[in-house]
Amino acid sequence: MENNKISMMDAFLIETLRSNGVSNDEILTKLEQNDLRTWENEYPNNRFSALITLFEEDQTKFKSILLDGYSVKFITMNGLKNLLKLKYDKIADRDYQLHENGIDCLDIDEQQLLSLNQLLSMNWVIQGQPLENNKPTSKLVNIVAAVTI
Structure with missing residues (x-):
């Protein structure tokens, strides 16, 4: 594809x-x-x-x-927040925390993570690990601005 x-x-x-x-x-x-x-x-x-x-x-x-x-093609910080809200119903301070270079602690399921990986432009990087709770299909991810040299 x-x-x-x-x-x-x-x-x-x-x-x-x-x-x-x-x-x-x-x-x-x-x-x-x-x-x-x-x-x-x-x-x-x-x-x-x-x-x-x-x-x-x-x-x-x-x-x-x-x-x-x-x-x-290219996503700004505000664009990222808006797409998370529209596509996944994820809202800042409820579903994740904002910081100056991206977001932290976004609780997202595996299917959403797959589509988010595809959706994001190259100026963002997803960092994640399995959550230690009763939802084995969930991930806790951070999305940070990619460093360009």
Whole structure:
């Protein structure tokens, strides 16, 4: 499977829809019909026309983005916080701790960790270890800014 790279804004748009219960099939149907009215009315602060552009550039790639996953080209700290909230319902100070170079103590299951590893841009590194609790499939991870030389 090819690693599909998309912009942070495209990821936000997709995850905004998903976090509000919109299925991949519905996303594809609306884009095929070029019908964004419902989304524009429900989420007026978003520019869903960017998804139509991405969809029209390569429909096969767009379907792969939805079904197989994607990585974001570059993620800022605020982008990371927003994607964690939208995609995994993880919120700072409730589910993890912020620090100047990333986040600490994010409790995440193995499936989420796999998708997070794929999603993160190269400017972030995940460090993790198994949790010592009754959830053997959970990991406690830190996400830190990658050091560039």
